[in-house]
Amino acid sequence: MHQPHVPPPPDRRNFLTKAASIVIGGALAVVAPVAGLFVLLDPLRRKSQAGTFVKVGSLSSLPAGGAAQKFQVLETKTDVWNVTPNEPVGAVYLQRVGEGKVRALNAKCPHAGCFVNFKPGDAMHYHCPCHNSSFGMDGKILNPNSPSPRALDELPVELRGTEIWVRFQNFRAGVKDREPV
8 A cells, every 4th residue: 555655744943943034034124124214314303403593793793873784694504414514594684773682684585585785874774676675674664565575584682792692594485474494
């Protein structure tokens, strides 16, 4: 009689080794892409530095007569791999409005984002060359037919001794409400 060949029973140790290999291999196959995804999305997870106080100038550089002075805003920019110190990020107009009090206005027009000019003289005001609109020294719109949806953006100021620090932030142009960019 011919007896069929019966395979030996499976070795349990061999089964556990194969199962552990599959689990460990699967875990490694998942960990690498997830780690890569975290590295790729890291810039999106970081907190923005916008809206931090930046030293802009000194109180002695502002005239007491109320005329505004334009100051460039420099910040240290950091991306994933690089740190760039003193990078220009915008400009502000500073004006003394009282003893120990300074007003800061973002130098960009809220209509289209053009830089406004300060016009000194008897009728001091800010003028936007892009749409010929005028803003008062307090930043409010002077021309009722102005296409600008809001006044110039006022920024918080801190005096630290004789240094002027401004919480600089840009806002979206062309919208009525101040939306940080």
